[in-house]
Amino acid sequence: MTFLENIFGLIDMRSFSSVWFWIVLALYWSSVSQFVLGAPYDLIIRARKGGNPQDMHDLQTLVEVHGRRRLTVMRRAGHWIVAFAAALLTTIYLLAFHYRVEIAQAVFALILPIMIVRLMSLRLAFRIERENMQELRLCRALLTHRVWVQLLGVVTIFLTAVWGMYNVMSRSVLGF
Numbered sequence: 001m002t003f004l005e006n007i008f009g010l011i012d013m014r015s016f017s018s019v020w021f022w023i024v025l026a027l028y029w030s031s032v033s034q035f036v037l038g039a040p041y042d043l044i045i046r047a048r049k050g051g052n053p054q055d056m057h058d059l060q061t062l063v064e065v066h067g068r069r070r071l072t073v074m075r076r077a078g079h080w081i082v083a084f085a086a087a088l089l090t091t092i093y094l095l096a097f098h099y100r101v102e103i104a105q106a107v108f109a110l111i112l113p114i115m116i117v118r119l120m121s122l123r124l125a126f127r128i129e130r131e132n133m134q135e136l137r138l139c140r141a142l143l144t145h146r147v148w149v150q151l152l153g154v155v156t157i158f159l160t161a162v163w164g165m166y167n168v169m170s171r172s173v174l175g176f
Helices: 003-010 019-034 041-049 053-098 102-131 135-174
Strands: none
Touching (some): 019 102, 041 053, 053 102, 053 135, 102 135
């Protein structure tokens, strides 16, 4: 085998049998559950414990900056973002399940949960702004959001693994 054949064998278009797909999936869910609206989990915990007032100040500043940034983008171009996301998701869905393109199925399994998490984060940012959340209420809201994101991650990884196993097994049985 040549060097290029080795490289293309490593980066396989049959996504569910590729280790790279599973690494990307694990890294995404790990990073999403580590940061909530730009604030790292350990900072949220330290701020909630109240040992250092600077931690609460840092947390509130980080969340305010990231939340305001998201809200500004959505207020300026939200309808375009939603339209583009819907068109992209529809295209990937059609390629994945109507035309049965495996790479599109894998991308759909990544993109749909990403969009759901983005919507959840946007909803939290709107809620923080509307209710002017501060200190312990803010910590509670961020930690609750993190739990829901982790739950979504577990369900997504499980469903993706089941679909991937089905896909790989049916391909091996049918000889594709």
